Amino acid sequence: MSRRGGKKRNAPNPWNGRADYGNWEYWQSASANQRTYLYYVDIITKMALSRFRWINLPPTCDERYLEMTLVTQGIASIAFPRKMEGTFLSLQCAQQGQPNMYDRPIRWLAIGQNGSKYSCDAKNGVVVFDNETRYPLMDGIRLYANELTHLRLTRRMNRMHQQIPFILTGPQEKRQDMVNLFKQVAGGEPAILATDDIQQIGYEAMSTGVEFIGEQLAVDEQNIWSRIYTMLGLTNTTMKQERMTEDEIRAQKAPSELVLESCLIERRKAARELNERFGAYLKAPIEAVMRQDNESQNWNLAHNVKSQLEAGDEH
Numbered sequence: 001m002s003r004r005g006g007k008k009r010n011a012p013n014p015w016n017g018r019a020d021y022g023n024w025e026y027w028q029s030a031s032a033n034q035r036t037y038l039y040y041v042d043i044i045t046k047m048a049l050s051r052f053r054w055i056n057l058p059p060t061c062d063e064r065y066l067e068m069t070l071v072t073q074g075i076a077s078i079a080f081p082r083k084m085e086g087t088f089l090s091l092q093c094a095q096q097g098q099p100n101m102y103d104r105p106i107r108w109l110a111i112g113q114n115g116s117k118y119s120c121d122a123k124n125g126v127v128v129f130d131n132e133t134r135y136p137l138m139d140g141i142r143l144y145a146n147e148l149t150h151l152r153l154t155r156r157m158n159r160m161h162q163q164i165p166f167i168l169t170g171p172q173e174k175r176q177d178m179v180n181l182f183k184q185v186a187g188g189e190p191a192i193l194a195t196d197d198i199q200q201i202g203y204e205a206m207s208t209g210v211e212f213i214g215e216q217l218a219v220d221e222q223n224i225w226s227r228i229y230t231m232l233g234l235t236n237t238t239m240k241q242e243r244m245t246e247d248e249i250r251a252q253k254a255p256s257e258l259v260l261e262s263c264l265i266e267r268r269k270a271a272r273e274l275n276e277r278f279g280a281y282l283k284a285p286i287e288a289v290m291r292q293d294n295e296s297q298n299w300n301l302a303h304n305v306k307s308q309l310e311a312g313d314e315h
Contacts, residue, residue, distance in 0.1 A: 079125020
């Protein structure tokens with residue numbers, strides 16, 4: 001009798017409820033660690049993408065793709081194909097040949113996500129850098145995501161060592177008595193009534209000797225996030241210590257502001273070059289500014305004024 005061929009069906013994947021084929025063992029810890037790492041990469045990248053806003057960018061350009069390219073690669077292209085004069089596209093940038101004496105690209109390829117590409121130079125576009133050092137921000141994002149993942153795993157392991165149970169021992173005929181005793185202890189009974197033979201039941205509290213360090217890990221995580229905010233150029237409020245002046249607090253924010261300025265300088269430089277070279281193709285001058293939620297602020301202001309007027313009419 002022949003056996004039917006086919007791949008062995010494994011237990012359902014706990015993440016998606018479906019069975020995994022081809023995996024003889026499902027590595028839950030490795031998968032959870034990878035998902036934790038990707039979660040931190042995602043949340044830090046979202047903050048990085050939301051820092052700047054491009055004003056009057058041509059409608060054929062994609063601001064999200066432009067910022068994503070700058071964050072992940074440190075360089076991008078805003079140029080038009082020579083056969084589509086004036087139709088600017090914001091794409092990836094691959095430098096070609098030697099740069100000029102100031103280390104600026106002379107020629108480059110604009111490359112789309114689908115593989116489309118065309119040649120560029122100063123006659124049909126500009127190159128945008130994410131920052132003045134031109135170092136891709138994504139490398140730092142991955143570095144700190146790994147730090148946060150390691151910290152999360154350490155916290156999880158430390159908590160696990162605090163969950164060691166105690167052991168009840170006794171003769172087999174006392175098993176039900178031990179179950180009842182444990183239920184009363186776990187239920188928080190103020191007193192436990194027992195007979196003399198309870199002495200036959202012994203208990204032992206297991207201990208790994210690992211101290212709970214939750215507070216220290218929380219401080220460590222806060223410090224890592226503070227370094228992340230500095231890397232992104234985002235000011236963050238630190239805990240004010242005793243005898244700490246306002247000038248000292250502002251001095252702590254200065255590094256973040258300088259990092260952000262480095263990123264904003266390069267974007268404004270590209271916007272200025274576009275306006276100077278291709279102003280005839282643009283409906284309005286292109287600008288790069290810090291992103292603020294002006295729409296919500298305007299709505300809140302109008303709503304508050306309306307509420308105050310209605311309150312005044314009632315009185």
